[in-house]
Amino acid sequence: MSLLEMRGIEKRFGDVRALADVDFELEAGEIHALLGVNGAGKSTLIKILSGVYSKDRGSIRIAGDEIALGAPRAAIEAGIAVVQQHPELVGDLTGAENIFLGQEHARAGLFSPVNARDIRSRAARLLDRFPIDIDLDRRVEDMPAVDREIVAILHALRLDSARILILDEPTSTLTEREKESLFGMMRTLRAQGLAIIYITHHLDEVFEIADRFTVFRGGRRVAMHGVAEARQAAISIPNLMLDSVAGEVFPPRPTHAAGDIVFEARGLTRQGDFQDVSFAARRGEILGIFGLVGSGLDELSKALFGALRPDSGSLHLHGQQVAFRSPAQALKAGVFLVPGDRRTEGLSMQENVIFNTTLANLGRASLGGFLRFGRNRRDAAALAARVDLQPRKLDRPLRGYSGGNQQKVVIAKGLYREADVYIFVEPTVGVDIGARAKIYALMRELSEKAAVIVMSSDCNEVFGIADRTVALYKGAPIGVPSRDTTRDHLLHAGIMGEAV
Incomplete structure (x- = not known):
């Protein structure tokens, strides 16, 4: 039984059908890449899964139990954590303070004091759960891009109930070395049994970090393959995404001499x-x-x-x-x-x-x-x-x-x-x-x-x-x-x- 099963998902916006009879599965301890050109339907599916949109038809099951995700809070309670492409962090706060932003108080109550020692202690326990090399006492504005991305991920995973992590274009501003650091963290999370949905336009990364990938086109799921299977069969992801043999992305160079x-x-x-x-x-x-x-x-x-x-x-x-x-x-x-x-x-x-x-x-x-x-x-x-x-x-x-x-x-x-x-x-x-x-x-x-x-x-x-x-x-x-x-x-x- 898959950790996540989405069956027959449909979504319309007026006359536009954004998703048509879509199935999607996710296993525990899996990194699953979600691929497609802009407008293919992958963002709509993720917004349904994160409670931003309500589905028109279909069913969603987590660990075999059917759930209704009508709001972001319902998704969080179901164990779904999301890190957006441009996560909002507070630069002059530390990594630990950003992780527990909104949960600074050790005790409930509007006038309960903020306990910095307690925040650091909770951050340390989080790193015990997900062993990652990062200094959470450092201010976010002084961190490299990859550490800021890790802080955003830890913020999403701060609740013990998190079972599914959605990462939207996390490597878009990272160097090659920083990307490897992020991939190391993703492998750590996978080893802990977390399921990760990974959205990317960098197709080479799919074969580097993912276990499986699903391709969307025109609001439909058109393919799902294991990475090892796709590599062995020489499957072209661009061809799947574009419904054609992908020609040269770059236009031909001119044959005439350059001007002044x-x-x-x-x-x-x-x-x-x-x-x-x-x-x-x-x-x-x-x-x-x-x-x-x-x-x-x-x-x-x-x-x-x-x-x-x-x-x-x-x-x-x-x-x-x-x-x-x-x-x-x-x-x-x-x-x-x-x-x-x-x-x-x-x-x-x-x-x-x-x-x-x-x-x-x-x-x-x-x-x-x-x-x-x-x-x-x-x-x-x-x-x-x-x-x-x-x-x-x-x-x-x-x-x-x-x-x-x-x-x-x-x-x-x-x-x-x-x-x-x-x-x-x-x-x-x-x-x-x-x-x-x-x-x-x-x-x-x-x-x-x-x-x-x-x-x-x-x-x-x-x-x-x-x-x-x-x-x-x-x-x-x-x-x-x-x-x-x-x-x-x-x-x-x-x-x-x-x-x-």
């Missing part, structure tokens, strides 16, 4: 972040910059966009030296940044598609201080079609869209701006394979008329999309490999800091 230099950095240095960075970005090609998290990649992107001031070196746009003192100046000059953290730096999550799309070019979106509502709606609709936004609901707030579709809106902003230089930072974090292919195609389209720079900690992404590449290691550029460089050359330069 549009944007150039010469000896750009910012103490503690990056040093002596030089490159030339040309119209008609894509320049790729690969660097691990902490390599200075994010700081360099902000310096190129005027959000950070370099200590020395210079920037040149169309051959003229420029010094951006703010992002507004960079935008006005024709430089557009698609930031790595789209939720906090690229979008207004409470506002709709029209507002977000036109935000980067208010001169075009308004006349005499008044917004052009009709024209802006038409422009937003055309851009939504161009980036293949799904669903194409212009009045929906951005928080209601998937990560991939949020990224498409950021790109639509750039298209509306009609810039001369586009800088993409971590452009496909949390984005499924179908949306990635569309985003890469848009990058290639933009490169025909503008200079495009892609900066990413995903070596496969940089190598696959770029015509020329640079590696950034601890803030220092490592060579400028030629077109004949291999992925392994680029990876070695970014990880070891050595040109091959």
Whole structure:
């Protein structure tokens, strides 16, 4: 008997059938990957399981007992713990304090004192239960990303009743070394008998950490395989997800020569972040910059966009030296940044598609201080079609869209701006394979008329999309490999800091 059995689950939102007769099983002591493109139905299934949505039809059993999950509290009482993709933690509190946030009092009562010693004692007992190497007396804001993710997981597991853990894209912002630390914790939890549902867009991770995987497409479960079985049979997960033989995710490189230099950095240095960075970005090609998290990649992107001031070196746009003192100046000059953290730096999550799309070019979106509502709606609709936004609901707030579709809106902003230089930072974090292919195609389209720079900690992404590449290691550029460089050359330069 499976720990979790979901049978015949159906869910509709108006005329849209999000789930159709879905079955799903989960065993105790199993890591089960849940896969599918954005909109395939996996998020809806998880929200039903976590009590956020109510199912329309079907049954849910845990350890053989049928349960009704009509609210998040009912899910928690049933032993289901959820860690969202962007867990909310309080930075100036310790790890232990974050774990027991809301349960600080040793005794019930509004005016019961908070006992710091008791919190540490409970945290120690939790680590006895799940032996993990982490300093929970450290403030969360001082922790590396993987430790913050572990704190969020321990917060979800703080109740002894937890039997099922749902992890939503937990590795999206982790380095390779941090990812291994997280996987070590997941194996520890599995050994304790915990069942883990693991949602990821990084398909290579499925074969590294999961025992089984289930694929959703169009609101239906289309496949469920054991990882060992899938590896032996050479089953293609992308083909299952896309209902077709997955073609090349990256668009073909141009055969014509690149055009003139549009944007150039010469000896750009910012103490503690990056040093002596030089490159030339040309119209008609894509320049790729690969660097691990902490390599200075994010700081360099902000310096190129005027959000950070370099200590020395210079920037040149169309051959003229420029010094951006703010992002507004960079935008006005024709430089557009698609930031790595789209939720906090690229979008207004409470506002709709029209507002977000036109935000980067208010001169075009308004006349005499008044917004052009009709024209802006038409422009937003055309851009939504161009980036293949799904669903194409212009009045929906951005928080209601998937990560991939949020990224498409950021790109639509750039298209509306009609810039001369586009800088993409971590452009496909949390984005499924179908949306990635569309985003890469848009990058290639933009490169025909503008200079495009892609900066990413995903070596496969940089190598696959770029015509020329640079590696950034601890803030220092490592060579400028030629077109004949291999992925392994680029990876070695970014990880070891050595040109091959």
